[in-house]
Amino acid sequence: MSHHVQDPQLAGTSAALFERAAQLMPGGVNSPVRAFRAVGGSPRFIDRGAGARLWDVDGREYLDYIGAWGPLLFGHAHPAIVAAVASQVGRGTAYGAPTRLEVEMAETIVRSVPSIDMVRMVNSGTEATMAAVRVARGATGRDAVLKFAGCYHGHADGFLVKAGSGAATFGTPDSPGVTPATARDTLTAHYNDVEDVRQVFSAHPRRLAAVIVEPVAGNMGLVPPAPGFLEALRELCTADGALLIFDEVITGFRLAPGGAQQHYGVLPDLTTLGKIIGGGLPVGAYGGRRDLMARVSPSGPIYQAGTLSGNPLAMAAGLAALRQIEAEPRVYARLDAMGAELETGITSVIRRRSLPCRLVRLGSLWTLFFRDGEVRDWRDASACDTARFARYFHALLERGILVAPSQFETNFISAAHTAADLARTVSAIGEALEAAHA
Numbered sequence: 174m175s176h177h178v179q180d181p182q183l184a185g186t187s188a189a190l191f192e193r194a195a196q197l198m199p200g201g202v203n204s205p206v207r208a209f210r211a212v213g214g215s216p217r218f219i220d221r222g223a224g225a226r227l228w229d230v231d232g233r234e235y236l237d238y239i240g241a242w243g244p245l246l247f248g249h250a251h252p253a254i255v256a257a258v259a260s261q262v263g264r265g266t267a268y269g270a271p272t273r274l275e276v277e278m279a280e281t282i283v284r285s286v287p288s289i290d291m292v293r294m295v296n297s298g299t300e301a302t303m304a305a306v307r308v309a310r311g312a313t314g315r316d317a318v319l320k321f322a323g324c325y326h327g328h329a330d331g332f333l334v335k336a337g338s339g340a341a342t343f344g345t346p347d348s349p350g351v352t353p354a355t356a357r358d359t360l361t362a363h364y365n366d367v368e369d370v371r372q373v374f375s376a377h378p379r380r381l382a383a384v385i386v387e388p389v390a391g392n393m394g395l396v397p398p399a400p401g402f403l404e405a406l407r408e409l410c411t412a413d414g415a416l417l418i419f420d421e422v423i424t425g426f427r428l429a430p431g432g433a434q435q436h437y438g439v440l441p442d443l444t445t446l447g448k449i450i451g452g453g454l455p456v457g458a459y460g461g462r463r464d465l466m467a468r469v470s471p472s473g474p475i476y477q478a479g480t481l482s483g484n485p486l487a488m489a490a491g492l493a494a495l496r497q498i499e500a501e502p503r504v505y506a507r508l509d510a511m512g513a514e515l516e517t518g519i520t521s522v523i524r525r526r527s528l529p530c531r532l533v534r535l536g537s538l539w540t541l542f543f544r545d546g547e548v549r550d551w552r553d554a555s556a557c558d559t560a561r562f563a564r565y566f567h568a569l570l571e572r573g574i575l576v577a578p579s580q581f582e583t584n585f586i587s588a589a590h591t592a593a594d595l596a597r598t599v600s601a602i603g604e605a606l607e608a609a610h611a
């Protein structure tokens with residue numbers, strides 16, 4: 174079947190590709206947020222990336238703060254990662270048998286992440302969280318899992334559940350296709366609300382297999398943990414016999430080599446990883462205490478497998494990224510300094526104009542919330558002015574700066590961003606804020 178573009182002048186452009194795509198893929202995309210639905214307009218189709226920059230098929234250049242949604246700590250097409258993939262690809266792209274690369278990947282992860290004694294590679298963050306929950310249920314013999322409203326852990330059925338009418342009530346499905354029976358095993362609480370979590374535990378003593386949490390929430394915009402929140406989760410889980418799962422798909426190797434657990438000094442029982450450890454190729458991982466991971470097949474009875482798990486191309490790319498980190502441990506201080514520069518610049522624009530906005534930033538992660546006041550959980554985040562955000566987004570895009578096309582996402586600074594890039598970003602954000610509040 175052929176697809177005719179109405180206006181021949183559009184052929185080969187983002188607009189023409191999106192028109193074709195919309196006939197072929199749901200919403201024209203392979204993952205929803207790419208479609209620009211939250212901000213209006215149609216997405217830019219990307220031709221190539223290098224460092225902190227992207228070019229679309231229309232030849233426009235963008236300074237990129239999406240960073241492939243987290244994997245690109247060193248920016249696009251980093252030479253060491255490109256070389257590692259190129260040298261592996263000629264040796265074969267999949268074997269269905271173990272390789273040295275997998276051993277080196279596991280050694281690097283175990284060496285870096287404080288709570289991980291053993292690890293299993295998978296192909297996405299979704300797979301990692303799904304498997305971690307299975308391990309928690311298999312190990313504890315319990316069914317229920319507590320998650321936080323506004324936290325995202327991939328698209329497995331049990332996670333597509335939002336807060337019901339109160340913290341201690343069982344969840345209801347957030348998506349058609351998730352059965353009420355599945356949703357019933359997912360309890361929800363408010364992020365940063367220890368009292369809420371305490372109530373869930375006291376309403377359902379010894380029923381929770383696990384509490385799963387983004388130790389720094391990145392999927393309702395950036396919401397760091399309040400002081401004591403992670404420590405309280407650790408204590409409540411230990412006291413009840415539930416396992417604590419840190420979903421470090423975003424934060425792993427992003428805040429520090431050992432992720433948020435290293436940054437905050439709180440150790441979970443199980444950890445999920447993804448993004449950076451794949452160097453931009455499709456990768457996830459879950460790991461944790463030896464006694465728990467030893468229960469995974471084939472050493473134990475909890476089944477989990479994958480045709481392309483530990484794929485040699487993905488391992489080569491991921492290892493190249495992790496070696497780059499080990500070669501430059503100061504990269505985190507450098508990213509933090511860049512984040513601080515952006516924060517100072519944007520905050521001073523907000524203050525100067527007394528705008529109802531708030532910049533939240535941790536290391537190289539940042540979100541500009543269109544709301545005055547603190548953002549501690551999904552209740553706060555969902556009160557943002559998303560219409561204003563959309564105007565700001567498009568004003569930035571016109572100025573060649575690409576941020577996440579939704580209020581409820583974090584942005585990513587990479588090691589490839591420069592001081593000049595940040596200065597240009599601050600001044601463009603000043604103009605975009607002006608346009609959004611005009």
Ligand code: PMP
Nearest residue numbers: 297298299325326327420422423
């Ligand atoms: N957990 C977290 C914290 C995430 O941010 C994401 C994706 N952004 C996932 C899990 C799911 O990962 P994936 O999209 O690779 O399935």
